[in-house]
Amino acid sequence: MSDLLQTQELAYAPLFEGVNLTFKEGDRVALTGESGSGKTTFLKLLNGLLDPSAGLVLFKARDLARHNPGAQRASLFFLNQESPLFTHTINDELDYIFQLERFRHLGPKSAEEKQIILNLCLLGFGQNQGTENFSGGEKQRLCL
Structure with missing residues (x-):
């Protein structure tokens, strides 16, 4: 399977630095950690909602910072901590x-x-x- 999402020397000071990860198509990943450890920040970096202080986020081998973020985000899903439900049942x-x-x-x-x-x-x-x-x-x- 090809690399779907990859980080190279990803940093968001002062929370973390030098993060190198590769997610392949079909991977299921759990991100765990204590409150305030940077889980939500990390996910926002992966989705292009935040810019890293260093490093790259690659989606299908394309740098999120250099390509149309709207087109990339159409293929990514981010569920925020707040989960709004719009209906009654x-x-x-x-x-x-x-x-x-x-x-x-x-x-x-x-x-x-x-x-x-x-x-x-x-x-x-x-x-x-x-x-x-x-x-x-x-x-x-x-x-x-």
Whole structure:
């Protein structure tokens, strides 16, 4: 598999420096650390939302700083710590997501397909479950 995302001597002073990582297509990565250790900052650097103090972020071998960031970001997904839900039920939320331009090509989903999605997200709820009392983690899993 080809390199999808790579960092070369990435730095964001004073949080970290000299970070060299390579993510290949299909990789699943967990970024963990204490509060304030730079996890969100690092993700913003990878997505081109922040400029590094040194080093490079390459997406499909292209330097994010030198190319149209909008075109690059269309292929990247960043879920912020705050996970906004716009509707009242899981079913409504899934309908909303599949109407977005980015996912419209996937078409509407049947009730069975939606339940599969919920099971994959480790949400043991029915589709008519309200989202107003979801924990932060449950909201993030649904957003993902």
